[in-house]
Structure formats: structure tokens, C-alpha cells
Amino acid sequence: MSEILIIGGGIIGLSIARSLRKLGVKKITILERGKLGEEASFAAAGMLAVQAETNKNDAFFNFCNESRNLFPKFADELLAETGIDVELETSGTLCLSFSETDSIELNKRFKWQSAIGLKIEKLTSTEIRKMEPFVSPNVFEGLFFENDWQVENRKLLAALKHFAENNNIEVFENEEVIAVLNEKNRVTGVETKNQNFFADKVIFATGAWTSFIKTVGFKLPEVKPIRGQMMSLKTAKRLFTRVICSPRGYIVPRRDGRILAGATVEDVGFDKNTTLEGFEFVFGNTIEIAPSLANLGITEKWSGLRPFFADGLPLLGKVPNIENLLIATAHFRNGILLAPKTAEIIAKQAVNNIETEYEKDFGFLRLQKNAI
Numbered sequence: 001m002s003e004i005l006i007i008g009g010g011i012i013g014l015s016i017a018r019s020l021r022k023l024g025v026k027k028i029t030i031l032e033r034g035k036l037g038e039e040a041s042f043a044a045a046g047m048l049a050v051q052a053e054t055n056k057n058d059a060f061f062n063f064c065n066e067s068r069n070l071f072p073k074f075a076d077e078l079l080a081e082t083g084i085d086v087e088l089e090t091s092g093t094l095c096l097s098f099s100e101t102d103s104i105e106l107n108k109r110f111k112w113q114s115a116i117g118l119k120i121e122k123l124t125s126t127e128i129r130k131m132e133p134f135v136s137p138n139v140f141e142g143l144f145f146e147n148d149w150q151v152e153n154r155k156l157l158a159a160l161k162h163f164a165e166n167n168n169i170e171v172f173e174n175e176e177v178i179a180v181l182n183e184k185n186r187v188t189g190v191e192t193k194n195q196n197f198f199a200d201k202v203i204f205a206t207g208a209w210t211s212f213i214k215t216v217g218f219k220l221p222e223v224k225p226i227r228g229q230m231m232s233l234k235t236a237k238r239l240f241t242r243v244i245c246s247p248r249g250y251i252v253p254r255r256d257g258r259i260l261a262g263a264t265v266e267d268v269g270f271d272k273n274t275t276l277e278g279f280e281f282v283f284g285n286t287i288e289i290a291p292s293l294a295n296l297g298i299t300e301k302w303s304g305l306r307p308f309f310a311d312g313l314p315l316l317g318k319v320p321n322i323e324n325l326l327i328a329t330a331h332f333r334n335g336i337l338l339a340p341k342t343a344e345i346i347a348k349q350a351v352n353n354i355e356t357e358y359e360k361d362f363g364f365l366r367l368q369k370n371a372i
Contacts, residue, residue, distance in 0.1 A: 002027045002028060002029040002170070002197070002198070002199040002200070003025050003026060003027045003028065003199065003200050003201070004020055004025055004027075004028050004029075004199060004200065004201045004202070004203060004350060005028075005029050005031065005189065005190065005197055005198075005199035005201070005202045005203070006028065006029065006030045006031070006202075006203045006205055007031050007177050007190060007202065007203065007204050007205065007206050007213075008030075008031075008032065008033075008204065008205035008206040008207060008209075008329075009030045009031070009032030009036040009037060009171065009173070010032075010036075010037055010039055010040060010041040010205065010207055010335065011037065011041035011044075011153070011156065011157060011160070011335050011336055011339045012041075012205040012207070012328050012329070012331065012335060012338075012339055012342055012343070013030055013032075013203075013205035013328075014030070014036070014037065014157070014160035014161065014163075014164060015160060015339040015340060015342065015343035016203060016205060016328060016342070016343045016346050016347060017030055017160075017164055017169050018160060018163050018164070018167075018343065019343040019344055019346070019347035020347045020350065020351065021163075021167050021169060022347075023347050023348070023351045023352070024351070025350075025351060027170075028169045028170065029169075029170040029171075029172070029197065029199065030164065030169060030170070030171045030172070031172050031175045031177060031190070031192065031197060032171070032172070032173050032174075032175065033174070033175065033176040033177070033209060034173065034174065035173055035174075036157070036161050036164075036171060036173060037157035037160075037161065039207060039208075039304060039305065040207055040208065040304040040305055040306050040307065040335055041153060041157055041335060041336065042153070042154060042157060042304070043228065043230065043302055043303060043304025043305075044153045044304065044335065044336050045150070045153070045230065045250070045252045045260045045262055045263065046150050046151045046152055046153035046156070046252065046336050047093070047148075047150050047243055047250065047252060047336070047337070048068045048071060048148060048149040048150060048151060048336070048337050049093055049145075049148045049243070049245070049337070050064040050065050050068045050145075050147070050148055050337070051093075051109075051113055051118060051120060051145040051147065051148050052093050052095045052143075052145050052148050052245055053333070053334075055109070056112065057112060057113075057116055059357070059358070059361040059362075060313060060361075060362075063314075063338065063341060063358055063361070063362070064334060064337055064338065066341050067337055067338045067339070067340055067341030067342070068147070068148075068149065068337060070340040070341060070344070071088055071149065071151065071340065072088065072090075074340045075088040075151065078156070078159040078160070078163065079159075081159075081162075081163055081166070082159045082162040082163055082166065083162075084155055084158055084159035084162060085155065086151050086152055086155045086156040086159055087151060087152035087155055087254070087255055088149060088150075088151050089149055089150045089151070089243075089255075090147075090149045091149075091241050091242045092144055092145055092146045092147070092148060092149070092242050092243075093144070093145045093148035093149075093150075093242060093243040093244070093245065094123075094128060094131065094132060094135075094142055094143070094144055094145075094242050094243070094244045094245070095109075095142055095143045095144075095145065095244075095245050095246070096128065096135065096139050096140075096141075096142040096244065096245070096246050096289065097139065097140040097141050097142060097246075098136070098138060098139060098140060098246060098288060099140065100140075102140065102246070102247050103140055103141060105247060106141070106142070106143050109143065110122055110143055118147075119145070119146045119147050120143055120144070120145060120146075121143065121144040121146070122141065122142075122143055122144075123141060123142045123143070123144055124141055125137075125139050125140060125141060125142075128141070128142045131144070131242070132240055132241070132242065132244060134239045134240060134290050134292055134293075135244065135289065135290055136288065136289060136290060136291050138288075148243065149243075150243050150252055151336065152254065152255075153336050156336070172197075175192045175193075175194060175195075175197075176192055176193050177190045177191070177192050177206070177213055178191055178192060178193060178212075178213065178214060179191040179213065179214040179215070179216075180202070180213060180214070180215045180216070180325075181196065181198075182215075182216065182217065182218075182322065182325075184217065185217075185321050185322055185323055186322065186323045186324055187199075187201075187202045187322055187323075187324055187325045189202070190202065190213075200324065201324040201325075201326070201350055202324065202325050202326070203325075203326045203327070203328065203346060203350065204220070204325070204326070204327045204328070204329060205327075205328045205329060206223075206307075206329055207223070207305075207307040207329055207331075207335075208223060208224065208225035208226075208270070208305045208306065208307040208308075210223040210307065210327075210329050210330075211223055211224070217321075218319060218320070218321060218322055220319070220327070221309060221315055221330075221364075221367065222309075222310070223307045223308065223309050223315070223329055223330050224267070224269075224307075224308055225269065225270055225305035225306065225307065225308070226265055226266065226267055226305065226306045226307075226308045226332065227264065227265075227266040227267075227268050227271065227272065227303050227304070227305055227306075228262060228263040228264055228265060228266070228303060228304050228305075228306055228333075229262070229263060229264040229266070229274050229275065229278035229279065229281075229282060229301070229302075229303045230260060230261060230262035230263045230282065230301070230302055230303070230304075231260075231261050231262070231279065231282055231283070231286075231298050231300065231301045231302075232258050232259065232260050232261070232298070232299045232300040232301075233258070233259045233261065233286075233293055233296040233297065233298060233299060234257055234258055234259075234296065234297065234299045235257045235258075235259060235296065236257065237257060238253055238255070238257055239253065239259070239290075239292075240253040240259070240290075241253065244289055244290070245289075246285065246288060246289055248285040248288065249261065249262065249263070249281075249282060249285025249286060249288070249289065250262060250263075250285075250289075251286060251289055251290065251293075258299065259293065259296075261282050261283070261285070261286040261293075262282055263282065264278045264281055264282065264303075266278070270305065272303050272304070272305060273303070274301045274302065274303050278303070279301060306331075306332050306333055306335070307329050307330050307331060307332060307335075308330060308332045309329075309330035309332075311366075312332060313330070313361075313362055313366075314328070314329070314330050314331050314332075314334075314338065314342070314362045315327050315328070315329050315330045315362060315363070315364075316328055316342065316345060316346065316358060316359055316362040316363055317345075317346075317349060317355070317359035317362070317363035317364065318349070318355075318359070318363065318364070319364065320364050326346055326349060326350055328342050328345075328346045341358075345358055345359065
């Protein structure tokens with residue numbers, strides 16, 4: 001029997017396992033319905049876009065900001081622990097306007113972020129093209145976010161998997177959980193399609209598949225999948241040094257010359273197929289940002305299913321009326337960004353029963369308040 005059983009082996013589950021080990025938990029088991037990290041975490045772009053993608057100064061912004069600030073230490077520690085460089089890039093993010101409507105929205109962001117003292121810079125078209133010469137000459141203006149970064153998410157996953165291997169964290173792949181085993185207000189383990197697993201505590205990091213798990217005596221919130229389609233282009237040399245986004249899409253330059261481009265936001269259930277319409281949408285937004293990319297060959301197309309809850313916020317913390325069950329899901333487009341802070345919060349709760357304000361903001365209590 002495990003001390004702690006983690007259901008889900010994506011970026012969230014693997015990060016939680018690492019934090020638990022560092023807090024001294026000896027027997028940790030991860031169950032993954034497929035292969036470790038090969039769902040939403042593998043499909044992501046690795047953007048740590050706190051300021052470019054949040055609209056107001058609230059608890060969610062603070063959560064994103066704190067997690068982003070953990071990444072330099074997170075990356076350095078993983079390099080020391082595993083020898084894998086997760087390619088944290090801190091050159092910043094450019095967010096561009098191509099119309100008056102775009103500029104109105106960017107200026108709203110500039111106003112509230114500069115008012116609270118965040119690092120943000122408004123740039124002219126000339127200044128933007130001086131920073132990134134291959135950006136479209138049609139750009140109106142833009143914002144530069146010095147502290148919005150990126151990480152190579154697939155190398156981050158590789159590092160976390162390597163950490164699990166090196167630290168005797170037990171992993172079972174192709175073990176799809178179908179039901180929770182519980183006695184009144186206490187979980188004893190889970191049932192998979194192959195066998196039962198038992199543990200003192202259970203943590204759900206089940207992403208878009210959370211709602212598939214059967215429960216008796218309590219109910220899990222309904223988390224649904226939102227498909228994101230992406231593509232990759234290849235250049236002979238690196239053309240861009242920063243993440244570049246518009247209100248419609250983004251490009252993420254990698255060190256090896258690849259340029260990731262994305263992404264759609266589609267409510268189509270568990271359909272992971274890529275489509276012509278999705279490709280055309282992503283490609284159109286890409287060449288709006290940089291028309292010269294139109295002549296490059298597409299090296300890869302893929303999609304992932306992001307876990308989404310009704311209010312767009314994560315679900316973190318204790319499941320009410322169940323003593324030993326925690327949840328960490330519904331990170332939507334921010335699973336990579338929120339992984340280190342989520343892991344810290346959930347591990348401290350599981351080991352030391354320490355509850356943070358974020359569990360109040362993103363836990364089940366808010367669901368009860370909204371139901372009143």
C-alpha cells in the first residue's frame with residue numbers, strides 16, 4: 001500500500017510527486033491512464049504568459065505570478081537532479097496589435113498593469129521591428145512583458161519523469177482509474193480496469209478525464225476537455241528571440257530552430273483529431289504575426305485536450321467530507337505555468353495539512369458559495 005497515490009501522470013501529477021518526495025514521503029505511486037505526460041502537458045507550448053494572458057489583478061493573477069516566479073529555481077533544481085536542461089527562456093514576450101480594436105484591448109492591459117507597478121512597456125511599430133525584425137510590417141503597436149517567459153515543456157516532462165525514476169516513485173502506465181474505493185468519508189484506494197490500488201491518501205491530477213471516475217457518497221466537479229490544435233515550423237536558424245502573440249494566436253521560438261504556433265480553443269468533447277479548419281486558423285494567425293513564415297514547411301501538427309471547469313479556474317485542495325482525498329485539476333491553458341505552485345500547495349496540504357488562501361479561492365468552497 002502506498003502512503004500517497006496520485007491519479008494522473010501529466011505535468012501536475014509528476015510535479016506533485018516530486019514535491020511530496022522532497023517533503024519526505026517515502027512510498028508514492030502514480031497511475032496514468034496512458035503514457036506519462038503524453039496528453040495536454042505534451043501538447044502545450046510551454047508559455048509562462050502571466051501578464052499577456054490575464055485580464056485583471058485578482059487571486060488567479062497572483063497564483064500565476066507566484067508560480068512563474070518559481071521557475072528559475074525549479075529549472076535549476078531539475079538540471080541538478082536529472083541533468084536535463086528544461087530550456088527556461090527569460091527573454092520576455094511581445095503582444096502585438098494589428099487593428100484599433102486590438103490596441104484598445106492592449107491599452108486596457110497596459111493601464112491596469114502599469115498602475116500596480118508591473119514590468120510592462122508600450123512599443124511602437126518601429127520599436128517592435130527593431131526587437132524582432134521578422135514581425136509583420138502591418139503591426140500597429142505592442143506591449144513587451146519582460147517577465148513573461150517560456151519553457152520547453154517536453155523537456156520539462158522528461159526531467160520530471162527522470163526524477164521519478166531516480167527517486168523510486170512507482171509508476172503504472174496504462175492503468176485507467178474507473179472508480180474510487182471508499183468507506184463512508186474515507187478513500188481507501190481506486191479501482192482500475194486491471195486491478196485495485198490502495199493508499200493512505202489519494203490525489204486526483206486527472207485533467208480532462210476527472211469526470212470519468214465513478215464515486216459513491218460524493219461527487220466530483222464536471223471537468224470537460226477543450227481541444228487546442230497546434231503546429232510546428234522549422235527554420236535553418238532561429239528567427240525570433242521572444243514569444244510573440246496577438247489576440248488571435250502566438251508563436252514560440254525554440255532553441256533548435258522550431259517555431260511552435262497555436263492554438264485553437266474548441267469544445268468538441270474528447271476528439272483529438274486535427275482538422276483542416278483548425279490548421280487554417282492557426283496558420284492564418286501565424287502569418288499575420290510574421291508573413292515570412294508562410295513559405296516554411298510544417299514539420300508537425302498535433303492537438304491536446306485542456307481540462308476546463310465552468311468558471312475557468314483551477315480546482316485545488318480537499319474534497320469536502322472525504323478525509324484523505326485531494327484534487328488538482330482544471331488548469332485549462334495554464335498547466336505548465338501553474339505546475340510548481342500547484343505542486344507546492346498540494347504537497348504541503350497532503351503532508352502537513354497546511355491550507356493556503358489559494359485553496360479557498362480555487363477549492364470546493366467557492367462551488368458551495370456559487371450555489372447559494
